[in-house]
Amino acid sequence: EVQLVQSGAEVKKPGATVKISCKVSGYSFIDYNIHWVQQAPGKGLEWMGLVKPEDGRPIVADKFQGRVTITADTSTDTAYMELRSLRSEDTAVYFCSVTGVMSGTDAFDVWGQGTMVTVSS
Amino acid sequence: EIVLTQSPGSLSLSPGERASLSCRASQSLSSRFLAWYQQKPGQAPRLLVYGGSSRATGIPDRFSGSGSGTDFTLTISRLEPEDFAVYYCQQYATSWTFGQGTKVEIK
Numbered sequence: 073e074v075q076l077v078q079s080g081a082e083v084k085k086p087g088a089t090v091k092i093s094c095k096v097s098g099y100s101f102i103d104y105n106i107h108w109v110q111q112a113p114g115k116g117l118e119w120m121g122l123v124k125p126e127d128g129r130p131i132v133a134d135k136f137q138g139r140v141t142i143t144a145d146t147s148t149d150t151a152y153m154e155l156r157s158l159r160s161e162d163t164a165v166y167f168c169s170v171t172g173v174m175s176g177t178d179a180f181d182v183w184g185q186g187t188m189v190t191v192s193s
Numbered sequence: 194e195i196v197l198t199q200s201p202g203s204l205s206l207s208p209g210e211r212a213s214l215s216c217r218a219s220q221s222l223s224s225r226f227l228a229w230y231q232q233k234p235g236q237a238p239r240l241l242v243y244g245g246s247s248r249a250t251g252i253p254d255r256f257s258g259s260g261s262g263t264d265f266t267l268t269i270s271r272l273e274p275e276d277f278a279v280y281y282c283q284q285y286a287t288s289w290t291f292g293q294g295t296k297v298e299i300k
Binding site: 107117118119167174177178180183186 | 226228230238243293294
């Protein structure tokens with residue numbers, strides 16, 4: 073069974089950095105891209121970026137360029153998303169997702185359970 | 194960037210009724226790059242349809258996707274109690290973007 077398990081909720085102060093993990097199982101980690109999606113409270117889904125575990129190459133959405141780092145550790149089958157210079161607007165649930173593992177497309181086949189990040193002074 | 198606009202914003206229907214959810218793209222895209230997701234409160238989204246009309250694993254056949262060009266539709270033929278949720282369309286032709294969602298509520 074394909075599973076993505078994310079790290080737990082975080083509370084951070086403005087200006088801090090948060091790093092969220094996404095550990096996968098049930099498939100070959102290096103063969104499929106991992107994406108990150110932001111969902112602010114009561115709002116929709118926003119794509120943040122992806123990492124290709126095979127070569128570690130990230131692609132980050134324009135909105136998050138310069139503040140987000142997405143990485144993959146093939147020794148532990150875990151992807152990471154780091155968000156810096158946190159502000160109140162970054163309060164959101166962050167999801168990881170894998171594409172292609174079941175559908176063979178770039179649709180988001182399986183999702184992690186989400187990680188709530190609260191930014192508050 | 195391809196912008197997806199979903200309508201209506203919310204839909205009030207009774208179990209057993211048919212639901213039609215619309216997703217309009219700001220530019221033409223192949224249906225091969227269009228997906229639909231369902232999200233319930235406190236849960237992660239779940240893939241329902243990819244490639245415009247292919248159901249994901251385990252998705253019942255009351256869910257169907259259709260459309261082409263700039264207009265796409267998710268149809269739920271007969272609503273079950275567990276279908277009341279928020280639905281998002283997504284394109285993956287050029288980067289990845291989501292529509293703003295349609296909430297299907299119990300009438």
